[in-house]
Amino acid sequence: MDWNPADGTGPVHVPLGHVVANEKWRGSQLAQEMQGKIKLIFEDGATLADFYLSSRSCILYITEADLVAGNSYRKRLVRVRNSSTLQGIVVVEKTGMSEQYFPAVQKFTVLDLGMVLLPVASQREASCLIVQLVQEQAREPSRNPFLRKRRSVLSEASLVRTVQQIPGVGRVKAPLLLQRFSSIQRLSNASTQELEPVVGQAAAQHIHAFFTQLR
Amino acid sequence: DQEVSSGSGPHCSKLCLANKLSASRLPQDERKPCILVDSHEITSGLEVISSLRSTHGFHVEVCPLNVCDYIVSNRMVVERRSRSDMQNTVNKSKFVEQIQCLKSMFERICVIVEKDREKPGDTSRIFRRTKSYDSLLISLIGAGIRILFSSCQEETADLLKELCLVEQRKNAGIHIPVLLNSKHCEALPFYLSIPNISYITALNMGHQFPSVKKMANSSPEEISMYAQVTHQKAEEICRYIHYVFDIQMLPSDLNQERLKSDA
Numbered sequence: 365m366d367w368n369p370a371d372g373t374g375p376v377h378v379p380l381g382h383v384v385a386n387e388k389w390r391g392s393q394l395a396q397e398m399q400g401k402i403k404l405i406f407e408d409g410a411t412l413a414d415f416y417l418s419s420r421s422c423i424l425y426i427t428e429a430d431l432v433a434g435n436s437y438r439k440r441l442v443r444v445r446n447s448s449t450l451q452g453i454v455v456v457e458k459t460g461m462s463e464q465y466f467p468a469v470q471k472f473t474v475l476d477l478g479m480v481l482l483p484v485a486s487q488r489e490a491s492c493l494i495v496q497l498v499q500e501q502a503r504e505p506s507r508n509p510f511l512r513k514r515r516s517v518l519s520e521a522s523l524v525r526t527v528q529q530i531p532g533v534g535r536v537k538a539p540l541l542l543q544r545f546s547s548i549q550r551l552s553n554a555s556t557q558e559l560e561p562v563v564g565q566a567a568a569q570h571i572h573a574f575f576t577q578l579r
Numbered sequence: 580d581q582e583v584s585s586g587s588g589p590h591c592s593k594l595c596l597a598n599k600l601s602a603s604r605l606p607q608d609e610r611k612p613c614i615l616v617d618s619h620e621i622t623s624g625l626e627v628i629s630s631l632r633s634t635h636g637f638h639v640e641v642c643p644l645n646v647c648d649y650i651v652s653n654r655m656v657v658e659r660r661s662r663s664d665m666q667n668t669v670n671k672s673k674f675v676e677q678i679q680c681l682k683s684m685f686e687r688i689c690v691i692v693e694k695d696r697e698k699p700g701d702t703s704r705i706f707r708r709t710k711s712y713d714s715l716l717i718s719l720i721g722a723g724i725r726i727l728f729s730s731c732q733e734e735t736a737d738l739l740k741e742l743c744l745v746e747q748r749k750n751a752g753i754h755i756p757v758l759l760n761s762k763h764c765e766a767l768p769f770y771l772s773i774p775n776i777s778y779i780t781a782l783n784m785g786h787q788f789p790s791v792k793k794m795a796n797s798s799p800e801e802i803s804m805y806a807q808v809t810h811q812k813a814e815e816i817c818r819y820i821h822y823v824f825d826i827q828m829l830p831s832d833l834n835q836e837r838l839k840s841d842a
Contacts, residue, residue: 453720458728467734474727475741480720483728485708493713500717509675510722514683519819520828522774529769542824549820552795574765575792 376407376416383498384416394425397491402498412444413452417498421451425490431462431469438472445477453497455490458483523548532570537563541571551575612637612743613753614651615779617644624648624659630736637740642778646680649739650779652746652753653807654686659735663695666712674715678724683775686809689725689742691735751807753779755786766791773819775812783807795820 378384387408389395398404413422424444430437444452454473458466466483473481484490505511526548527538544562545551552575559568616628618641631637644650649657658681664670681688694706719726727742729735746752769791770781787805788794797805803813 463730466728467737470727470738471741474725475745480726481728482716482726489708492708492710493717496710496713497717500714500721505721508718508721510678510682510718510724512679514679517774518828518830519774519822520824520826521830522772522819523822523824524829526769526772529772531765539826539829543826546823547821549795552792574769575795576790577765578789 376419376422378416378418379405381498381502383494386414389414392487394487394491397488398495401491401495412440412447413450415494417494417501420449421453421501423494423497424452424454426454426456426469428457428459428462431456431465437469441473441477441479445479453480453482455482455484455493457486457490459485527551530571530574532567533563537567612740612747614639614649614739614743615644615753616641617648618642620648620659624732624735626732627659627736627739630733631739634733635736635740637743644778646677646684650753650777651739651743652687652749652751653779653783654751654809655689655742655746656681656685656687656777657689657691657739657742659691659693661693661695662706665692665715666706666709668711671711671715678719678722682722684777684780686812687725689727690719691727691729691738693729693735694731696731755782770794773816775815780806780808780812 414425415423556572799813
């Protein structure tokens with residue numbers, strides 16, 4: 365249906381709300397569990413990934429058997445990693461049997477390749493996870509709570525707090541100093557003589573020393 | 580050669596001096612990697628700390644980080660969470676708030692999800708994967724936050740080590756002696772009070788700027804270089820330093836207090 369380069373990293377067309385699955389998953393438990401909730405399109409041929417959530421993001425599924433068999437899964441991961449258009453999410457079966465291989469997979473996937481890795485205990489768990497990934501991708505990014513901006517605190521209150529960290533300056537002197545010198549930068553350049561009328565002689569010396577003392 | 584850190588005393592300042600001297604001479608890989616740990620981890624993650632120190636030979640510095648668990652580089656923070664904590668929906672809003680706070684301070688965030696310790700015979704802790712757990716993971720991924728999975732504290736230490744080494748290779752490693760002398764200590768709370776500044780950034784400032792006055796008169800380029808922050812962050816700091824104070828804008832409770840003291 366689409367142009368595919370020989371290595372299978374070319375764009376795959378994924379209709380909205382669908383998942384394009386590699387032909388090899390037809391009839392599997394994973395595919396059956398997903399089919400109840402989302403529409404699967406099976407694609408034959410040289411596709412690199414196991415599932416395509418969109419034309420830009422795909423899932424590479426590492427089974428328990430893949431893990432036990434050795435490092436052959438790595439080649440596939442690297443090819444997706446090297447394709448400029450495709451973001452790969454690696455889902456790995458972490459079971460009692462494959463558990464011992466998990467740290468090595470994680471190190472390779474996340475720390476060496478910088479890809480996303482999600483462990484699942486079974487194909488059933490994987491199907492739930494993939495369905496949620498599809499639903500999440502269809503949503504507005506602003507629905508993501510971690511992407512929301514925090515309300516910023518007014519700078520005036522923080523400035524007072526910052527000036528209060530100067531030895532000898534408390535909640536009374538801090539606003540006075542800021543009112544007179546208007547910014548931290550100007551305050552840092554004030555001479556003892558300029559500071560004296562605002563806070564008195566002793567505090568003026570402390571403040572001046574605090575700013576100019578070489579560390 | 581395990582070090583007694585987190586304390587102070589004469590031998591610490593000697594060590595600090597030695598670090599300072601060696602930092603300029605030794606090539607990067609010969610230096611002991613450094614990691615900052617929040618003091619609450621002494622109770623909740625003692626094995627992580629001891630494993631980092633004894634097994635991996637790290638310089639572990641316990642600091643009052645307050646908002647986060649581990650700082651592994653100039654730009655990266657690591658949060659250690661138990662899997663049951665991640666499962667528990669009651670904690671979600673608190674967790675979201677914390678991550679948002681970390682996002683305002685750090686360029687890179689990593690969450691290590693650690694398996695809870697199992698007590699023999701305790702079946703209440705059997706892990707049942709929930710939809711909200713999956714959705715939390717997916718949201719974290721969507722926000723560009725890295726997730727690592729660990730089965731125990733030792734493995735968490737190993738992951739922290741790896742993260743630290745990756746960051747060092749990318750030239751973001753922590754290179755300053757964390758133990759500062761008393762003059763540095765005086766400036767540290769001042770730098771820490773700048774909004775959205777991480778502990779390591781404040782430490783870098785305390786160590787790299789010859790005086791606070793010099794810092795306050797620096798350009799964004801200089802701040803970016805000395806404090807080891809992005810240009811954007813340096814500009815944010817600069818804006819704060821130059822921000823013109825308006826007493827009218829002060830929240831009323833603070834302002835009222837001042838008026839009272841005037842009267």
